[in-house]
Amino acid sequence: MMYKNFPMVPRVVFGRGSFDQLDQILAEKRSSPKSPMVFLVDDVFSTNDAFIKRIPKRDRDHIIFINADNEPKTIQVDSLRETIFSRTAEVPEGIIGIGGGTVMDLAKAVSIMLTNPGSSADYQGWDLVKYPAVYHVGIPTISGTGAEVSRTTVLTGPKKKLGINSDYTPFDQVVLDPELTKGVDTKQWFYTGMDCYIHCIESLNGTYLNAFSKSYGEKALDLCRDVFTHKSVVDDESQDQLMMASWHGGMSIAYSQVGVAHAMSYGLSYLLGTRHGVGNCIVFDHLEEFYPEGVAEFKEMVKKHNITIPQGVCSNLSDEDFDTMIEVAMGLGPLWENAVGVDWRKTVTPEKLRGLYEKM
Structure with missing residues (x-):
């Protein structure tokens, strides 16, 4: 091998x-x-x-x-x-x-x-x-x-x-x-920090998981939880912790991959110009089927920090718009394989993605 x-x-x-x-x-x-x-x-x-x-x-x-x-x-x-x-x-x-x-x-x-x-x-x-x-x-x-x-x-x-x-x-x-x-807007701080949290959840629940990615991902996830679950203010310690969470989170996907939230947020970004961190949060908010525990914890973090996740961003899209987003998302094969497995196309269909996008 x-x-x-x-x-x-x-x-x-x-x-x-x-x-x-x-x-x-x-x-x-x-x-x-x-x-x-x-x-x-x-x-x-x-x-x-x-x-x-x-x-x-x-x-x-x-x-x-x-x-x-x-x-x-x-x-x-x-x-x-x-x-x-x-x-x-x-x-x-x-x-x-x-x-x-x-x-x-x-x-x-x-x-x-x-x-x-x-x-x-x-x-x-x-x-x-x-x-x-x-x-x-x-x-x-x-x-x-x-x-x-x-x-x-x-x-x-x-x-x-x-x-x-x-x-x-x-x-x-x-x-x-x-x-x-220091001085980063609270919403931006949260959305960008959630990018790290979400790709740790995706990595740690993926089919590509191995000891290398797990060791980094678990540490990054622990740091994210400390910052977003156990603290209410952004202090020097939490700045240090989140910077290292970002580093470890990036390392965690060097030998694995991200998953559903990132794949689908690429579609939002390509069509609507949605910023990456915001897009991940919009998508992840509806992924209980794939990451039930992670989504439940995410919702608690959103509530704790008084963040409002944008809703209805896909409400006025045309069939052509949905097709564009679906094509972009399904073009990211390694992400879907990590999330669902090598036969991901049997369950991740255009119709399924259309249904998920319509919830957003």
């Missing part, structure tokens, strides 16, 4: 205030003092002068602010590549992503597309990338997606929503500074 030989993030620094070590970290990767690097930064920080001053930008470096209101798209990746080339006139030595899951995915995708020809849409799938990416660093400012550690970068393309899943996708360096998550 051949086992998967997955790459992992080779270097990581964790700690409150560790962001201030970034200049030292990047200096080791600059071939000369004039080597350009590009910082992709969530534009929520664009008016935060104090934070911008902490970014170790050198003379030929560039900061590009990223609007993260929408899910990352292949056309956005391709446009960023052209913008970077126009500014640097050469392949930069590094891409540093500072932000949430959207910025993490864009940073990974852009670093790949700086060294690979064509459109990023050409690489949506498994192991399609031909050449190594440029050096890339992930610095999450919100916790839950696991994008900082995962082997994929999820993008919405012209025909599908699917990740660039390759050995060249993971970051070369990650900086985990829980202080950067």
Whole structure:
């Protein structure tokens, strides 16, 4: 039997205030003092002068602010590549992503597309990338997606929503500074944290489950429960815990997969532009058939933190719209196989998915 030989993030620094070590970290990767690097930064920080001053930008470096209101798209990746080339006139030595899951995915995708020809849409799938990416660093400012550690970068393309899943996708360096998550909107904190909780439930209840994924998934789930079930306020400890839950949750699916909620939320995102964390919550709220204990616990967390899950998002869709979402969702075979088994198509039919979407 051949086992998967997955790459992992080779270097990581964790700690409150560790962001201030970034200049030292990047200096080791600059071939000369004039080597350009590009910082992709969530534009929520664009008016935060104090934070911008902490970014170790050198003379030929560039900061590009990223609007993260929408899910990352292949056309956005391709446009960023052209913008970077126009500014640097050469392949930069590094891409540093500072932000949430959207910025993490864009940073990974852009670093790949700086060294690979064509459109990023050409690489949506498994192991399609031909050449190594440029050096890339992930610095999450919100916790839950696991994008900082995962082997994929999820993008919405012209025909599908699917990740660039390759050995060249993971970051070369990650900086985990829980202080950067301070001030995150409560709803966003919850929805993104639930992304971690949900993909742990999917991994731990999946047919792909093994000791590797179980060990990470169980720890991530314990941390999520401590944050969202046992606490009522977001304090320093819970910031630290959720950041590590995100890390462990991302590791848990390195050797397994996510499941029904993620597959169906891809359909919502592709058609309606629903943000990933919100979409997972909308779907998971109706998945008692697949994850009864997890959904019951999820509903208690929603109640405890006074979160209102959007309802009726599919109420005015046409037959064509439903068909589009169903096609996107059913195109994610590994997710369904993990959730239901190799014969998943016998039970997961278009009609069944239509019925579930209609409840949302």
